[in-house]
Amino acid sequence: MAFILAVTGSAVGLGNIWKFPYIAGQNGGGAFVLVYLLCVFVIGMPVMMSEILIGRRGRRNPVATMALLGEEEGHARHWQWVGAMGVIAGICILSYYSVVAGWTLAYVQKSLSGAFAGASPAEVRGIFEGFSGNLLQSSLVHTLFMGVTILVVARGVERGLEQAVKFMVPALLILMLVLLAYAINSGGFGAGLTFMFDPDWEALTIGAVLAAMGQAFFTLSLGMGALMAYGAYLPQETSITGTSAAVILADTVFAVLAGLVIFPLVFANGLNPSEGPGLVFGTLPLAFGRMQGGAFFAAVFFVLLSFAAWTSAIGLMEPAVAWLVERYHRTRAQAAVMVGGLIWLLGFGTVLSFNVLSQFRFLRGTVYDNVDWFTSNVMLPLGGMLITVFAAWVMCRNSSADELGGAGKLYRLWRFLARFVAPLAIAFIFLRTVGVLG
Ligand code: PHE
Numbered sequence: 001m002a003f004i005l006a007v008t009g010s011a012v013g014l015g016n017i018w019k020f021p022y023i024a025g026q027n028g029g030g031a032f033v034l035v036y037l038l039c040v041f042v043i044g045m046p047v048m049m050s051e052i053l054i055g056r057r058g059r060r061n062p063v064a065t066m067a068l069l070g071e072e073e074g075h076a077r078h079w080q081w082v083g084a085m086g087v088i089a090g091i092c093i094l095s096y097y098s099v100v101a102g103w104t105l106a107y108v109q110k111s112l113s114g115a116f117a118g119a120s121p122a123e124v125r126g127i128f129e130g131f132s133g134n135l136l137q138s139s140l141v142h143t144l145f146m147g148v149t150i151l152v153v154a155r156g157v158e159r160g161l162e163q164a165v166k167f168m169v170p171a172l173l174i175l176m177l178v179l180l181a182y183a184i185n186s187g188g189f190g191a192g193l194t195f196m197f198d199p200d201w202e203a204l205t206i207g208a209v210l211a212a213m214g215q216a217f218f219t220l221s222l223g224m225g226a227l228m229a230y231g232a233y234l235p236q237e238t239s240i241t242g243t244s245a246a247v248i249l250a251d252t253v254f255a256v257l258a259g260l261v262i263f264p265l266v267f268a269n270g271l272n273p274s275e276g277p278g279l280v281f282g283t284l285p286l287a288f289g290r291m292q293g294g295a296f297f298a299a300v301f302f303v304l305l306s307f308a309a310w311t312s313a314i315g316l317m318e319p320a321v322a323w324l325v326e327r328y329h330r331t332r333a334q335a336a337v338m339v340g341g342l343i344w345l346l347g348f349g350t351v352l353s354f355n356v357l358s359q360f361r362f363l364r365g366t367v368y369d370n371v372d373w374f375t376s377n378v379m380l381p382l383g384g385m386l387i388t389v390f391a392a393w394v395m396c397r398n399s400s401a402d403e404l405g406g407a408g409k410l411y412r413l414w415r416f417l418a419r420f421v422a423p424l425a426i427a428f429i430f431l432r433t434v435g436v437l438g
Contacts, residue, residue, distance in 0.1 A: 002162050003234050007052075007247045009165035010226055012172070013312030014100055015219040016254040017305060018280045021262040023215050024196070025273035027208040031199035033259070035209055039216035040252060043425055046417035047222050047384040048244040050391035053403035055231020056240070057395070061322035062086050062225030065232070066390070073394050082386045086225030087320045089379040091339065093224070094316040095346035096368055098149070101309035102141030103281060104302050106131055111298035116289035121269045121282070124289070128281040132354040142347050145306075149313045150340035153321055154333040165311055169250070172304045176254070178297060179261040182287045188268030195266075195273060196259050206432045213429055214377035219251055223384030226315040229322050240404055241414070261287070277354075277368070317343070385426040392418035 024032050058065025063083035070079035110116070115127055132138055152160060183189055217223045234240075258280075265283040266273050275282065288298035317339055324335035353368035360366065364373045391400055392415055401407040404414060431437045 003230065003238055004243050004246055005162050005165040005169075006230055007221075007227060007243060008169060008250050009161055009308075009311030010221045010230065010315035011219065011247050011251040011312075012169060012254050013308045014097060014104075014305070015215070015312070016251060017258045017308070018100060018104075018277075020215060020219060020255040021258050022275075022277055022279040023211055024259060025263075025266070025279055026276065027205075027211050028200065028203055029195040029263070029273065030197060031201050031204040032208050032212050033196055034199050035204070035212040036215055037252070039213045039425075040220065040248060042417065043213065043384075043422045044216050044220045044222060045244060045248060046392075046414055046422045047217075047388050048220060048227060048248065049240055049404065049414055050388045050418055051222060051225075051227045051384075052231040052234065052240045052244065053400060054387065054391055054395075055228035056234045056236070057399060057403055058228075059232045061232075061326050062228045062319045063323050064326055065228060069395060069399075070390070073396060075394065079386075079390060079394070082383060082390070083225055083228075083319070083323075085379060086223070086228070086383050087323055089224040089375050089383060090226065090316040090319050091343055092346065092371055092375045092379075093218075094149075094313055094343045096350040096371055097309065097313060097316060098145045098343065098347050099138065099142045099350040099368075100277070101145045101306060101313065102138060102143075103128075103132060104306045104309060105145060106137065106141045107281065107285075107302040108299050108306065111285075111288065111295055111302055114295050116285040116298060117295060119285065119289045121271055121286060124285045125278070125282045127285070128278045132278070133358075135351065135355045138351050138354065139348070142351055143344065145310070145313070146340055146344045146347065149310060149317065150336045152310075153314055153317050153340070154336035156332055161311060161314060164307055168304055168307045168311070171300075172254070172308060173257075175297065175301045175304060176257045176261065179284065179287055179301075180257060182291060183261045183264040186264050186268040186287070188264035188266065191267035192260065192263030192265075195263050206429070210377050210429055210433050213381055213426065214373075217380035217384055218376045219255060220248060221312070221315055223380035223382070223387065224316075225319040225383070228387075229318040230315065232322075241410055381426050381430070385423050388418045388422050 054065060054069060058069050060068060063080045066083040067077040067080035071077060110127065116124065221227055262280060262283050263273060265286055269286060285298065288294040291297060320339040321332065321335045324330045324338065325332055349367040349371060353366035357367060364370045401411055404411050
């Protein structure tokens with residue numbers, strides 16, 4: 001149970017409530033959402049199982065685990081580079097994740113001050129732009145969030161995490177349902193549903209397919225060793241298949257709920273679904289602002305969302321911290337400060353993307369857009385593909401069957417998906433993206 005909670009805490013976060021709606025909005029909804037769901041179940045499930053089973057088999061940090069298990073199967077230590085890429089991806093992702101988590105922290109205070117009461121769409125948007133556009137304020141909340149994360153990671157995670165998740169997940173679910181009730185009556189529910197589930201396959205670009213796959217990896221915390229690091233603590237008798245299924249289900253419920261709340265608000269208020277990272281911050285306050293006791297609900301909601309972000313942030317830092325502790329014999333506190341300090345510094349790339357450097361664009365857009373695109377759409381799927389290939393091709397049948405509870409029907413299904421379907425699907429989407437397959 002503790003393990004399911006920890007993995008759920010890592011999976012459910014800003015990825016579900018902040019990122020999924022805005023990425024879905026930017027990619028036209030409908031078809032994107034269905035591809036995303038397909039990726040979650042067909043690719044996400046076997047990759048998650050592979051990652052956890054490797055973690056439990058190796059019982060070390062991701063770098064050492066990949067090196068060790070590779071050696072056991074008679075390979076050189078090169079597989080450790082997959083672990084190393086995960087460490088780097090985690091650091092890069094947390095650098096912007098922390099900035100957005102900082103915004104949610106700030107929104108607790110804004111909610112309590114009554115800033116959203118009866119506010120118009122333009123006013124709510126103005127609040128977001130004013131805040132993310134303010135270099136000092138957004139630096140402060142980013143610093144605050146990283147500080148708290150470093151503190152907790154330094155003190156060893158397990159205990160507090162479990163308690164936090166046990167309370168946070170059900171509470172967040174209840175608030176999402178309150179918001180859903182509001183969205184259903186907002187006058188935009190039909191339009192929101194159509195946008196989310198009515199696919200326009202003609203308009204689906206390969207870029208959107210790649211983004212859907214990247215989002216599946218991101219939201220399930222896959223491809224960078226977080227679940228491998230957690231798997232290292234997993235008791236031998238816990239079912240990896242059952243855990244993965246439960247976590248994927250919970251994560252999907254949160255993402256779909258977020259969409260069902262946000263898109264109706266978008267259409268009821270004549271907003272633009274493709275407006276980007278500010279989407280959640282420009283819509284949810286509208287609902288809270290018109291609700292009985294909205295200031296209170298809003299504050300609780302943003303507290304819970306900050307909590308959810310924080311339980312994910314711990315997972316993002318864990319591979320790097322565990323690696324420093326085991327490889328260089330640092331104390332957890334030293335490792336947390338070193339890794340966290342680096343992440344904090346890198347975070348200014350994102351802080352600045354929304355103010356001073358907002359007009360500085362290259363490749364995919366701002367610094368933030370580039371870090372996000374490259375980590376989610378390239379590093380995580382690539383890492384996930386290599387992890388799955390490792391579990392299903394490099395590790396011998398006995399080891400993986402042993403971890404997955406014997407060689408029954410389910411095992412054969414996993415092996416088929418992990419050997420062929422997941423790696424080929426990922427490779428296919430990559431190759432199409434760079435234009436090799438036309
Ligand atoms: N899954 C988390 C979210 O959806 C983000 C995350 C990615 C956490 C990778 C850990 C590892 O918010």
